[in-house]
Amino acid sequence: MRLDTRPCRVDDVLREVAELVDHKARDQGIALGIATAADFPETLADPELLKTCFLNLMINAVDAMPKGGVLSVEAGPARETGGDVLLVTVSDTGQGMTPDEIRTAFEPYFSTKETGLGLGLALTRKIVSDHGGSIALESAPGQGTRARIVLPLVAKPVTERPAEAVVS
Ligand SMILES: Nc1ncnc2c1ncn2[C@@H]1O[C@H](COP(=O)(O)OP(=O)(O)OP(=O)(O)O)[C@@H](O)[C@H]1O
Numbered sequence: 262m263r264l265d266t267r268p269c270r271v272d273d274v275l276r277e278v279a280e281l282v283d284h285k286a287r288d289q290g291i292a293l294g295i296a297t298a299a300d301f302p303e304t305l306a307d308p309e310l311l312k313t314c315f316l317n318l319m320i321n322a323v324d325a326m327p328k329g330g331v332l333s334v335e336a337g338p339a340r341e342t343g344g345d346v347l348l349v350t351v352s353d354t355g356q357g358m359t360p361d362e363i364r365t366a367f368e369p370y371f372s373t374k375e376t377g378l379g380l381g382l383a384l385t386r387k388i389v390s391d392h393g394g395s396i397a398l399e400s401a402p403g404q405g406t407r408a409r410i411v412l413p414l415v416a417k418p419v420t421e422r423p424a425e426a427v428v429s
């Protein structure tokens with residue numbers, strides 16, 4: 262995938278996406294909270310593609326809470342073993358996922374929804390990995406779901422490399 266990388270602020274992208282889902286979230290009785298680091302660093306990334314990722318994750322969270330709940334988005338710089346990164350988490354208090362669902366969720370066309378295509382997470386993982394980052398889902402039935410995205414502060418565009426599911 263060709264990345265149109267430019268200096269951007271991931272917190273701005275997150276707020277933009279949160280605004281897009283806010284109306285539907287409210288209608289479903291979902292409280293949407295977004296907390297981002299005050300000294301948010303600029304990063305080299307493709308903001309349009311990141312928008313697609315975050316939109317997929319937030320819509321999945323909203324879909325998981327038909328009877329309301331809490332959708333929390335957090336983002337900021339973090340230190341991982343490989344160096345300085347950006348950490349974004351999208352957490353919901355929805356129905357959660359079984360270990361089997363977590364394992365298959367990133368596969369194209371896997372969906373438990375009546376009208377789902379099952380492409381959201383596959384595309385999200387591809388975009389994140391093309392930025393040199395990783396995505397993992399933490400979930401258990403009845404416990405909600407947290408998607409954890411790690412992005413390098415300067416995206417290292419990856420030309421072709423097999424995408425890998427990170428499951429925890
Ligand atoms: N936050 C979540 N809570 C519970 N289950 C989830 C969550 N996110 C994803 N899933 C599960 O993973 C499956 C795959 O998600 P994915 O986003 O790839 O496809 P989809 O949402 O079903 O369809 P699409 O995104 O293409 O409209 C979902 O159908 C659902 O079973």
Ligand SMILES: [Mg+2]
Nearest residue numbers: 317321381382
């Ligand atoms: Mg989806």
